[in-house]
Amino acid sequence: MAGEILEYAVRGVPIGCVFALMAVGLVLTYKTSGVFNLAFAAQAYTSAVVFYEVRKEHEWPLLPAALLAVVVVAPLIGVILDRFLYRYQRTAGSLAKLITSLGLLVAIPEIVRLIFGSGSKKNPPALWWVKRTDDFLWPQGSRFVLDAGQIATLAFTAIAVTGLAIMFSRGGIGLRMRAVVESPRLVQLQGIDASRVSLASWMLSSLLAGLAGVLIAPLFAQLNSLDFFTLLVAAIAACVIGSLTNIVATFIGGIGLGILQAELAGFLPTDSILATGLRPGLPFLVLFGLLLFRRSARTSHEVTDPLSGVDPPPPPPAASLRPSWMTMGTRVFAVTVAVLGLVLALFVLDEFWLSVVTSGVVLAVVLLSIVLTTGVGGTISLSQAAFAAIGAFTTAQLTTNFNLSVLVAMVAGALVAAAVGAVLSLPIIRLAGIYPALATLAFALMFENVLAPLSWVSGGATPLTVPRPLVGPIDFAGNRAFLLLSVGILAVLSVAVIMIRQGTTGRFLDAIRESEPAASAVGINPIRPRLVAFVAGAGVAGFGGGLVASFNGQANYAANFTFYLGLVWLVLVITAGFRSVQAAIISGIFFYVLPQLLDRLFRWPGNYLTSNPEVSGVTKSVLDFIEPEWSLGVAFILFGFGALTYAKHPEGIIEAQTTKSIRKVLGWIDKARGKGPTPASEQLVTQVGGGR
Amino acid sequence: MTAGNAMLGNGQIGSVLVANHIDKRFEGIAALSDVSVHLEPGELVALIGPNGAGKTTLFNCLSGVLRPNSGQILLKGRDLSGLAAHERARLGLARTFQRMELFGSLTVREHLFVAHRAQRRGASLWRDLTGRSRPTPQEREQCDAVLELVGLGDHADRPAHSLTLGTGRVVELARALVCDPELLFLDEPSSGLDHRETEHMGTVLEQVRAERGTTILLCEHDVAFVERLASRTYVLDCGKLIAEGPTAEALASPQVRTAYLGAGAA
Structure with a gap:
C-alpha cells in the first residue's frame, strides 16, 4: 500500500x-x-x-x-x-x-x-x-x-x-x-x-x-x-x-x-x-x-495605480449627451431599420441566407444573457455557453422523454439553468476582482469535460432531437415562421433587459459598480442585485439554448455550446459594448454572417482561376494560396482581435461610435446656427475633477 | 482631563449611539484600544486627532465596514454587532467618506433617488419588469427638499464625475441626508477643500442642523472648523481617547497640546 x-x-x-x-x-x-x-x-x-x-x-x-x-x-x-x-x-x-x-x-x-x-x-x-x-x-x-x-x-x-x-x-x-x-x-x-x-x-x-x-x-x-x-x-x-x-x-x-x-x-x-x-x-x-x-x-486584488488620478474621467454615456429630440429620432430610426431588415429577410433572402440570419437572431437571445450578467450585473462570466447548453439539454430531455411541448420545455430549461446559476452564484458573487471570471471558467470547463458527456445530461454521444414549436394551429416548422418567432422572443427579452437596466435593480448595480462602499453606506445590499442579475442571466441563456436546439433540430453540444464558442461570444459582445442590447443583437447576427461573407470572398480567387485558366506566375500562386476553409478561422481571429479595443473603449465600439457621431452632429448644428458651443458639447471640454 | 473610561462608557438611556470599549487590531498593531464614545440626540460632536490616530478606523468600525475585535455598539439601544454596513445604514446610520465616493455616471438627483429607494423600498425585479420603478412624486419631493437644503439645485442634473471636489462633498452630504438618518458620520468633509469651499460646507452644515436637528459625528483635521460647529469633542491619539469634553476645554487640555505639538502639527 x-x-x-x-x-x-x-x-x-x-x-x-x-x-x-x-x-x-x-x-x-x-x-x-x-x-x-x-x-x-x-x-x-x-x-x-x-x-x-x-x-x-x-x-x-x-x-x-x-x-x-x-x-x-x-x-x-x-x-x-x-x-x-x-x-x-x-x-x-x-x-x-x-x-x-x-x-x-x-x-x-x-x-x-x-x-x-x-x-x-x-x-x-x-x-x-x-x-x-x-x-x-x-x-x-x-x-x-x-x-x-x-x-x-x-x-x-x-x-x-x-x-x-x-x-x-x-x-x-x-x-x-x-x-x-x-x-x-x-x-x-x-x-x-x-x-x-x-x-x-x-x-x-x-x-x-x-x-x-x-x-x-x-x-x-x-x-x-x-x-x-x-x-x-x-x-x-x-x-x-x-x-x-x-x-x-x-x-x-x-x-x-x-x-x-x-x-x-x-x-x-x-x-x-x-x-x-x-x-x-x-x-x-x-x-x-x-x-x-x-x-x-473576497477582497479585491484590483491593482490600482496611486497616480491613476491623473487619468481623465471616463467619457459620459452617449445617451446623456444628446438632446431628447435626437433620442427620439434614433429610436424611430432603429425600429425602422429593424423592421425593414426583418421584411428584407422574410421576402428577399433565399433559404440559405434566411437560416444564417435566423441563427444570428437565435444566438442574440443567448447573447442577451451576457448583457444582463456582465453588462448590467458587472460579473464577468465565462459560463454562459454552459448555461445555454443546460437549457438545450433540459428542453431535449423533456420533449424526448416526456413529450412536453417545446415552448414549455424551453421555459423549464430556463428555470433549470437559472437554478444551476443560483447554486453557482452563491460562492462566485462574493468573489472580487478577476476571481469570478476564473471561477466561471473552471465551471464551464468542468461542465464540458465531466458533465456534458454524461447520458443523463446530454443524452450521450448522439445528440437528442428537439422539434420546432407548434402552438395550436400555428406551426413554426418553416424557417420564415421560426424567424418571426425568434424575433418576437428577442424583442420581448430585449425590452425586459432594458427595463432591468433602467429600473431600480440597474440603478443599484450602477451604484455598486461605481463605489461599493458608498452603495452599502446608503443601504444597498452589495451582493443581492448582482446575484439577481447573474441568476436572471443564466435563465435567459438557458432559454436561448433551448431556442438554439429547437432551431437546429437537436441539442448538439459540440456544434453549438462549447466553452470555446462561449469565449468567442463573450469577446464579441464585450467588443461591441456589453452594456447595450444592440450589441447583443448585432454580435449575434455578425457571428454567423461574417464567416459566410468571408467564405464568399475566399472562394472568389478559386472561381476566378477556373474561369481564367490562362493566368500564370505570381498571381496564380497567390490566388491558389487562398483557401475557402479559412473563413471561420479568419472570422474568429477578427473577433478575438476585436477584444483588444476594450482597453481603449470599455464602453464598446458601438457606444464609442455613437458618442463620436453625436458630437459631430451637435457640432454641425452649432455651426449652422452660427452660435458658440451648446452646453452639451461644452460640458465635454470643461469636465474637471471627481472622476476616478 | 483624562480619559476615565468608567465615566465615558456610560451613555444614557436616550443616547443615539453608545460605543463601549472598542478594540481593533490589524495584524498585531492596535489601531483602537478601549475606545468608548456616546452621542446624544441633536448633538454635533467632533472627533479629532493627528494623522494615524485611528479616526477613520473608528468610523469604519461604527458603520460596519470593519469588525472590531471586541466592544459593543448600540444604536438607539439596539446592538449592531454582526450587522453588515448596508444593514446598519437601513437602521439609520449614514456616512460620508474621506476619499470621495460618488457614483460617477449618475447625476446628482439620481444619487438621491438611489439612496432614498435603498432606504425604503429596495429593488424588485418584478417592479422593474412591470415598469413601476420610476421615482414616485413623494420621492421626488423629498429629494428636491434635500437638494434645496444643501443648495445643490443648480447641479441636480449634472453627472457626478463632472463636479468639483467641493460640490462633490456636498453631494455626499445630500446623499446621506436623504436617508433621513438617526445619526450622520462625516469623515473629514473639509479635506482637500479651499478656504471658500470649507466656509460653504460649514454654512451648509449649520443649515442642516438648524432645519433637521440631525445628530452628527464629525471627524475633522481643521480645528477652526471644529470650534465653529461642535459642542463636544473627542480627541484620539495612537488609538486611545486622550481627551473628551466641551470643545474649547478638550482642545485646551495638556494631553492634546502634547499630542499635536509632539506630532509637529499644532
Whole structure:
C-alpha cells in the first residue's frame, strides 16, 4: 500500500511540474504587469505545434528544434504581446487586461491553425533524444520507471527552477518587478525603465508557458488547443494556492495537484463514475474549493495605480449627451431599420441566407444573457455557453422523454439553468476582482469535460432531437415562421433587459459598480442585485439554448455550446459594448454572417482561376494560396482581435461610435446656427475633477 | 482631563449611539484600544486627532465596514454587532467618506433617488419588469427638499464625475441626508477643500442642523472648523481617547497640546 502511494506520487510529479511551470508564468506576469494572461494556454499550444512541426514533420535534431520552439518562438510571442499590446494598457484595470487575454486566447490558436494547417498532429514527440516517448525508459526494471517525456519534464523543470532562483536572488530585477506592479508611473519617476522590467517578465513567463506546452504535449494522443485550456485550469488552481502572488507556494501547489491527480487515478476503480468524473474534474474542484474557503479571494486584488488620478474621467454615456429630440429620432430610426431588415429577410433572402440570419437572431437571445450578467450585473462570466447548453439539454430531455411541448420545455430549461446559476452564484458573487471570471471558467470547463458527456445530461454521444414549436394551429416548422418567432422572443427579452437596466435593480448595480462602499453606506445590499442579475442571466441563456436546439433540430453540444464558442461570444459582445442590447443583437447576427461573407470572398480567387485558366506566375500562386476553409478561422481571429479595443473603449465600439457621431452632429448644428458651443458639447471640454 | 473610561462608557438611556470599549487590531498593531464614545440626540460632536490616530478606523468600525475585535455598539439601544454596513445604514446610520465616493455616471438627483429607494423600498425585479420603478412624486419631493437644503439645485442634473471636489462633498452630504438618518458620520468633509469651499460646507452644515436637528459625528483635521460647529469633542491619539469634553476645554487640555505639538502639527 505504502509502496503504491509512493509509486503513484512519482508518476504524478512530472505532470505536476507542467502545471507548476505554467502557473509560475501566470503569477510572474500578473505580479509585474497586472495581466492574468489566460492566453498562456494558447502560447503553450503554439510552442507545442512549432516543436511538432520541426521535429516530426521536418525531422530536425532535438537541440535546434527545442531552441526554436521554446527559446525563440515562445519569448518572441511574449515580446510581441508586451510591445504591441499590454504596454499601452499598463494603467488599465486588471479586468480590461483579462479581457484582452481572452481575445488572444480566441485568436492565437486560429492563427496557428492558419499557419500550420488544421490537419491532425498525432503522437507529439517528447523533448528528448528519442523518436517515441517509450523508446527511452529509466530506471529500467524498477517499479518507478519513467518514460522519456516524464524524464524530460523533470530535467527541464529543474533547470528552469534553478535559473529562476539565481535570477531572483541575485541583483534587483525581482525588486524592480515588484515596484512596477505597485505603480509603473512612480517607478519611472524613480528613474527605472518600467517597460524594460515588464518586457523581461513577459519574455520569461512566455518561455515558461512554451516549455510547459512542449513538455505536456506527449501526454495527448494528438495536439488540440482545447486540451491546453484544461491545463490552464490546473495552473489557475495552483496560482490560487499561492494567492496569485507567492511564486514558491504556487510551484509547490502545482506539483501537489499533479500528485493528487495521479493518486486518484491509481486508487479509484477504473470503471466507476468517480474515476471518469472526479479525476478529470479534480483541478476544477480544487479551484472551486479554494475560492470558497480563501478569504483573500473576497477582497479585491484590483491593482490600482496611486497616480491613476491623473487619468481623465471616463467619457459620459452617449445617451446623456444628446438632446431628447435626437433620442427620439434614433429610436424611430432603429425600429425602422429593424423592421425593414426583418421584411428584407422574410421576402428577399433565399433559404440559405434566411437560416444564417435566423441563427444570428437565435444566438442574440443567448447573447442577451451576457448583457444582463456582465453588462448590467458587472460579473464577468465565462459560463454562459454552459448555461445555454443546460437549457438545450433540459428542453431535449423533456420533449424526448416526456413529450412536453417545446415552448414549455424551453421555459423549464430556463428555470433549470437559472437554478444551476443560483447554486453557482452563491460562492462566485462574493468573489472580487478577476476571481469570478476564473471561477466561471473552471465551471464551464468542468461542465464540458465531466458533465456534458454524461447520458443523463446530454443524452450521450448522439445528440437528442428537439422539434420546432407548434402552438395550436400555428406551426413554426418553416424557417420564415421560426424567424418571426425568434424575433418576437428577442424583442420581448430585449425590452425586459432594458427595463432591468433602467429600473431600480440597474440603478443599484450602477451604484455598486461605481463605489461599493458608498452603495452599502446608503443601504444597498452589495451582493443581492448582482446575484439577481447573474441568476436572471443564466435563465435567459438557458432559454436561448433551448431556442438554439429547437432551431437546429437537436441539442448538439459540440456544434453549438462549447466553452470555446462561449469565449468567442463573450469577446464579441464585450467588443461591441456589453452594456447595450444592440450589441447583443448585432454580435449575434455578425457571428454567423461574417464567416459566410468571408467564405464568399475566399472562394472568389478559386472561381476566378477556373474561369481564367490562362493566368500564370505570381498571381496564380497567390490566388491558389487562398483557401475557402479559412473563413471561420479568419472570422474568429477578427473577433478575438476585436477584444483588444476594450482597453481603449470599455464602453464598446458601438457606444464609442455613437458618442463620436453625436458630437459631430451637435457640432454641425452649432455651426449652422452660427452660435458658440451648446452646453452639451461644452460640458465635454470643461469636465474637471471627481472622476476616478 | 483624562480619559476615565468608567465615566465615558456610560451613555444614557436616550443616547443615539453608545460605543463601549472598542478594540481593533490589524495584524498585531492596535489601531483602537478601549475606545468608548456616546452621542446624544441633536448633538454635533467632533472627533479629532493627528494623522494615524485611528479616526477613520473608528468610523469604519461604527458603520460596519470593519469588525472590531471586541466592544459593543448600540444604536438607539439596539446592538449592531454582526450587522453588515448596508444593514446598519437601513437602521439609520449614514456616512460620508474621506476619499470621495460618488457614483460617477449618475447625476446628482439620481444619487438621491438611489439612496432614498435603498432606504425604503429596495429593488424588485418584478417592479422593474412591470415598469413601476420610476421615482414616485413623494420621492421626488423629498429629494428636491434635500437638494434645496444643501443648495445643490443648480447641479441636480449634472453627472457626478463632472463636479468639483467641493460640490462633490456636498453631494455626499445630500446623499446621506436623504436617508433621513438617526445619526450622520462625516469623515473629514473639509479635506482637500479651499478656504471658500470649507466656509460653504460649514454654512451648509449649520443649515442642516438648524432645519433637521440631525445628530452628527464629525471627524475633522481643521480645528477652526471644529470650534465653529461642535459642542463636544473627542480627541484620539495612537488609538486611545486622550481627551473628551466641551470643545474649547478638550482642545485646551495638556494631553492634546502634547499630542499635536509632539506630532509637529499644532
